[in-house]
Amino acid sequence: MSQTHSKTARRIIIAIFLLACFLLCLYYLLPVGYFNINMLNYPVDQVQINNEETCLRVLKTQNYRCTVNNNVTKLLMTTSAPKPLTTTKKEEPDTIVLIWMWPFGVPFELGSCSSAFNIHGCHLTDDKGLFNQAHGVMIHHRDISWDLSNMPQLPRTTFQKWIWWNMESPTHSGQNPQLKDLFNLTSSYRRDSDIPVPYGWLSEATEEEKKYLSTIPEKSKLVCWIASNYNPNYKRSHYFTELVKYINVETHGGHFNKRINNDEYVNLVSSCKFYLSFENSIHRDYITEKLFNPLNIGTVPVVIGPPRENYEQFIPSEAFIHVDDFPSPKELADHLRLLDQNKDLYMRYFTWREHFVSKSSLFGFEHACWICDYIRKNKHYKVVRDLNSWYWG
Numbered sequence: 312m313s314q315t316h317s318k319t320a321r322r323i324i325i326a327i328f329l330l331a332c333f334l335l336c337l338y339y340l341l342p343v344g345y346f347n348i349n350m351l352n353y354p355v356d357q358v359q360i361n362n363e364e365t366c367l368r369v370l371k372t373q374n375y376r377c378t379v380n381n382n383v384t385k386l387l388m389t390t391s392a393p394k395p396l397t398t399t400k401k402e403e404p405d406t407i408v409l410i411w412m413w414p415f416g417v418p419f420e421l422g423s424c425s426s427a428f429n430i431h432g433c434h435l436t437d438d439k440g441l442f443n444q445a446h447g448v449m450i451h452h453r454d455i456s457w458d459l460s461n462m463p464q465l466p467r468t469t470f471q472k473w474i475w476w477n478m479e480s481p482t483h484s485g486q487n488p489q490l491k492d493l494f495n496l497t498s499s500y501r502r503d504s505d506i507p508v509p510y511g512w513l514s515e516a517t518e519e520e521k522k523y524l525s526t527i528p529e530k531s532k533l534v535c536w537i538a539s540n541y542n543p544n545y546k547r548s549h550y551f552t553e554l555v556k557y558i559n560v561e562t563h564g565g566h567f568n569k570r571i572n573n574d575e576y577v578n579l580v581s582s583c584k585f586y587l588s589f590e591n592s593i594h595r596d597y598i599t600e601k602l603f604n605p606l607n608i609g610t611v612p613v614v615i616g617p618p619r620e621n622y623e624q625f626i627p628s629e630a631f632i633h634v635d636d637f638p639s640p641k642e643l644a645d646h647l648r649l650l651d652q653n654k655d656l657y658m659r660y661f662t663w664r665e666h667f668v669s670k671s672s673l674f675g676f677e678h679a680c681w682i683c684d685y686i687r688k689n690k691h692y693k694v695v696r697d698l699n700s701w702y703w704g
């Protein structure tokens with residue numbers, strides 16, 4: 312009788328033990344194995360995703376490597392392990408960057424600065440509850456109320472820096488004298504900002520990129536222009552009115568009642584030999600996506616903007632045509648027609664593509680990461696004394 316009892320007891324203990332093992336296994340395996348493999352239907356460490364952006368977005372929440380056709384694997388691998396291998400150094404606490412207001416009220420995705428830019432130790436947030444802990448507070452110029460009522464009202468901690476952030480040119484940014492002596496850092500397209508973020512840049516092409524850069528898209532149109540924001544007083548409007556007297560320009564965009572979406576944009580611009588990269592206002596360093604997109608797509612930009620020397624601080628002299636290179640729109644039109652007839656001359660505008668690829672910055676997210684990087688590296692006291700005379704002066 313007592314033997315059967317102790318046998319049953321032993322069985323029960325073994326059963327409990329096995330059950331506990333099973334539960335433990337489940338607990339550890341579920342999040343790593345099951346979630347990664349099955350929820351996403353991909354094998355654990357190799358995920359084929361066609362575009363880099365999706366890859367980065369997915370990577371943000373998952374611990375695995377992405378293989379993208381342009382080979383960002385290496386870049387991304389730095390964050391692929393939950394614990395980086397380089398924990399031997401004493402880790403500095405994360406730098407908190409608070410996005411106080413979304414630019415134009417539109418949220419952008421707060422991805423991982425380490426996967427995107429190899430900038431480590433950043434915590435980006437829009438949680439105002441973290442105000443007192445934040446090392447940097449980003450304030451977007453266009454969204455500041457005239458009476459500053461939507462600015463942080465709490466006193467800032469001794470280490471906290473406020474960053475004035477703007478991507479509009481002075482012509483399109485309202486001045487507010489109350490903004491004097493409020494900020495510690497500036498971030499804008501201007502190269503003399505504390506944290507400059509240009510609209511685009513040429514980066515060294517990888518072997519993979521060189522393959523697609525070597526082919527120039529087929530051309531069926533000569534000159535194209537897309538304009539949504541048309542103001543007859545802009546320099547570009549005057550120039551355009553003259554130019555069309557001498558050469559045909561294929562026009563699209565809101566102003567011409569021919570709005571186009573993103574895909575149509577790429578198809579259209581790639582089919583044009585020349586694109587009018589005419590900036591809406593003329594300011595030093597104000598060289599926007601109107602230049603970098605056609606360069607990326609494989610179309611020769613004809614620019615109106617700051618002087619040629621300023622452009623040449625961003626791109627090679629032979630990559631573009633400046634309207635100032637010609638005494639008048641008529642001579643420019645003659646030159647474009649000459650290039651239309653002479654393939655060798657035209658192709659010279661693409662030699663830079665043997666080494667470089669045109670990249671565009673990610674508005675907002677890119678600012679936040681570089682701001683974090685700056686704040687981590689520069690802990691000194693700093694005040695922007697006269698924002699108004701610097702930016703609008």
Ligand SMILES: *[C@@H]1O[C@H](CO)[C@@H](O)[C@H](O)[C@H]1NC(C)=O
Nearest residue numbers: 379380381382384385518519
């Ligand atoms: C990506 O890089 C790896 C390692 O550098 C290399 O072995 C592989 O061939 C590359 N893949 C492509 C598609 O370029």
Ligand SMILES: *[C@@H]1O[C@H](CO)[C@@H](O)[C@H](O)[C@H]1NC(C)=O
Nearest residue numbers: 469470492493495692693694
């Ligand atoms: C930031 O600027 C404000 C306003 O001038 C100043 O009071 C504060 O001490 C500065 N903080 C840092 C960390 O530089």
